[in-house]
Amino acid sequence: MIITDTHTHLYSNEFDEDRTEMIQRAIDVGVSRFFIPAIDSTFTQAMYDLEKDYPDTIFLMMGLHPTHVKDNYIDELQHVEEELAKRKFVAIGEIGIDLYWDKTHLPQQQEAFRKQIQLAKHSNLPIVIHCREAFDEIFEILEEEKSADLFGIFHCFSGTYEQALQAISYNMKLGIGGVVTFKNGKIDQFLDQIDLKHIVLETDSPYLAPVPFRGKRNESSYLLNVVCKLSEIYNVGQEEIAQITTENSKDIFGI
Template identity: 75%
Template sequence: MILTDTHTHLYSEDFDEDRKEMIERAIQSNVTRFFIPAIDSTYTASMLELEKEFPNNIFLMMGLHPTHVKDNYKEELKHVEDMFAKRPFYAVGEIGIDLYWDQSTLQIQQEAFRYQIKLAKKYKLPIVIHCREAFNEVFEVLEEEKDSDLFGIFHCFTGSIEQAHQAMSYNMKLGIGGVVTFKNGKIDQFLNQIDLKHIVLETDAPYLAPAPYRGKRNESLYILKVLEKLSEIYNISKEEIARITTQNSKQIFKI
């Protein structure tokens, strides 16, 4: 059984004390593929370092996170573009719109989102979408950009079944993580109506730890709790869910 964590911030400062041990714990439990989203240029060096240490397990994305779209966003987007010109990455991410923290930056968040979607199309890469309290705004941009070159993952999907179908209509897989184990998470109530071919697993470590670790630091090993929950929801063996979701990740990331 091979498990793929399609979204994990392993370079986070939360792991500075035990990063190597934490990654090795996950690998020993068959979580062997880690896809690493970018936040902004300040994390690039540590992402590259991580790849160097675990070259067979770590797969990097490059992008500008919507909560880091600030006054200097054009410089940050230039950094993203420069990095793509220098070397290959597996996705443009994480990108999108976040209106939870700051609604005043909506316009430049939309601009950065569109710019990075066009970059993904240029390099024939998937996008990995961050959407918080911004489904309508994200869907508006995706509707404009919809074509055969648009595909990717709707990371940390927490919407309704209608929003799930809309996300899938833009060639997006749904990234399912710790929220599916929450009592008030809601997505567990309809997930079994969505074919597993549309699902990938993720942790978003160090954030959004699944039950029973909710509120604590998340780590990639805890994807096993997400796997257990999906096995219950779909009434399918954990091995089969691991196989299908890893296959889906290969389809998206081409590795």
């Protein structure tokens, strides 16, 4: 069984004490494809180091995370462009809008999101969207930018059924992780109405650990708990969940 974690921050300092062991635990349970989102330029070297250690299992994205869109965001976007010119990445991400922590940089977040979407189109790459308390703002820009060459993943999807359909209408897969196991997560109540062809798996580790690890550090091996939950929701075997969602990830990332 091959399971794909389409979104994990393996370079996080929360893994500094046991990163090698943590990755091996994931591989041991079948999680053998790890897709790594960018945050800002300060994490770039750590991402490259990870890829060097695991060249066959770790795949890198490039982008500017919305919570790191600050006064220097133009410089950060320039860094994204420079890195894209140097080498190959599998996606532009994670990008988007986050109004949970700070609304003061909303105009800059919107501009950075729009510019990175256009960069993805120019590079023929998918986007990986971060959305927190910003569905309306995200959808507004996706509506402006929608086209045949706009596609990707709506990371950590936690919206309504209607919002899920809207995201899918923009050629987005839904990134499903630990939230689907939460009692108050709500997406488990309608997910069986969404065809599995629109779903990919993710942890967002070290964040959003699934039940029974909720509140603790998340890691990629816990993706097996998400597979189990989706197996219940869709009433199909875990192997089928793993196979379909891995194929979906290949459709997006091309690898």
